[in-house]
Amino acid sequence: MKAILVIGDGMGDRPIKALDCKTPLQVAEKPVLDRLASTGICGIMDPISPGIPPGSDTSHLSLFGYDPHKVYKGRGVFEALGAGLRVEKNDVSIRCNFATVDDNLIVLDRRAGRINTGGKEFETVINDYRLKSYPDVKIIFKHTTEHRGVMILRPIDPHPRFSWKVSDSDPHRTDLPIKSVEPLDNTPEALKTSKLMNELTDEFHSILDSHPHNIKRRSMNLLPANALLFRGASVLPKLESITKLYGIRALVIAAGAQYKGVGIAVGMDSIEVEGATGTTETDTILKAKAVLDNLQNYDYIFVHVKGTDNASHDGDLRKKISMIEKIDALLGHILKNAQTNKLIIAVTADHTTPVEIRDHTGDPVPLLISGPGVRVDKVERFSEIDCAQGSLGRIRGLDLTPILMNLIGKTKKFGV
Numbered sequence: 001m002k003a004i005l006v007i008g009d010g011m012g013d014r015p016i017k018a019l020d021c022k023t024p025l026q027v028a029e030k031p032v033l034d035r036l037a038s039t040g041i042c043g044i045m046d047p048i049s050p051g052i053p054p055g056s057d058t059s060h061l062s063l064f065g066y067d068p069h070k071v072y073k074g075r076g077v078f079e080a081l082g083a084g085l086r087v088e089k090n091d092v093s094i095r096c097n098f099a100t101v102d103d104n105l106i107v108l109d110r111r112a113g114r115i116n117t118g119g120k121e122f123e124t125v126i127n128d129y130r131l132k133s134y135p136d137v138k139i140i141f142k143h144t145t146e147h148r149g150v151m152i153l154r155p156i157d158p159h160p161r162f163s164w165k166v167s168d169s170d171p172h173r174t175d176l177p178i179k180s181v182e183p184l185d186n187t188p189e190a191l192k193t194s195k196l197m198n199e200l201t202d203e204f205h206s207i208l209d210s211h212p213h214n215i216k217r218r219s220m221n222l223l224p225a226n227a228l229l230f231r232g233a234s235v236l237p238k239l240e241s242i243t244k245l246y247g248i249r250a251l252v253i254a255a256g257a258q259y260k261g262v263g264i265a266v267g268m269d270s271i272e273v274e275g276a277t278g279t280t281e282t283d284t285i286l287k288a289k290a291v292l293d294n295l296q297n298y299d300y301i302f303v304h305v306k307g308t309d310n311a312s313h314d315g316d317l318r319k320k321i322s323m324i325e326k327i328d329a330l331l332g333h334i335l336k337n338a339q340t341n342k343l344i345i346a347v348t349a350d351h352t353t354p355v356e357i358r359d360h361t362g363d364p365v366p367l368l369i370s371g372p373g374v375r376v377d378k379v380e381r382f383s384e385i386d387c388a389q390g391s392l393g394r395i396r397g398l399d400l401t402p403i404l405m406n407l408i409g410k411t412k413k414f415g416v
């Protein structure tokens, strides 16, 4: 028996006036999702707990069975792992944005015009940069996509080490100066890390501002990527891997570095799927094919589709509905080509992102589980409203993976 978990990021929604107070899931054409709901068991789920708007990272930890209140140590590490970097236990990982600033470090564009050139050239000058005042740190930098990158501070001399308890330098809006990184506790490690990062802000600004690629961008009337903004400092959470906990082989199929990273952090393997972009342009059939190609080698496959959340943040109702229909097509392709008598399929969201709010909210998400051994209930359609009638009732995100592992016979008896 195998389990596939498909997550439509931010797929949950609220009643929308333009849809006669229906949700996008209620109006989308999704025959496969509805068939799975009618042949399965349904419910609603609080990814973290009722009313708490989850981040994607904390929510995914929870959906894999790890209590984020206990294990979460910031976001940057997931970005680093997802970008293919090796992360060591004393490393501090930090998410970075290339930005455009003026001479007074006032942020003019937080994404440097969403640069799509020069990323690798900038990476070359930042990666392995040596700070004279901090010879005990190795700086590892990797450009990921567009304006995004990730930096690791790796201590060479372990005393004092670095700390993830530091604030962001990213002011999170334009027309404000790059913020000074501040220690968030009283440890010498946090103080040292904040000072070092502030020095890097200045150093990187002067290196990038005069970089030949930025001179070229200016000459083409494009915004230069002349600063790095830091956010989400973090360290590797201490986790027992999901493969050990359940004696399984697990795989993550996701385009976004962060989701790949959470999967890797809990012990999943990760593969690249060409054509899967992590945007609303993604080809979900290629993801379905990747699932089929790997089904023989894995017990638990997690498939992440990001586009539903992107459309929600953009307030783009039509795109959200069409992304739901793309997820339906993904599932249709799997069902048509897999041996379904040995397959548990679960579909849910990591949080609700209402298109009218354009941000994550604390509403529960719909959940369906279909496959052999499942106690079929009377729900016939997959939506926030229909699933609330299902016999799974209302569960926590933390319960999802144990429920799936039980259905594929991978849980151990508690007691005798």
Ligand code: ZN
Residues within 6 Å of the ligand: 009, 010, 055, 056, 057, 309, 350, 351
């Ligand atoms: Zn999410």
Ligand code: ZN
Residues within 6 Å of the ligand: 010, 056, 309, 313, 353, 360
């Ligand atoms: Zn989101």
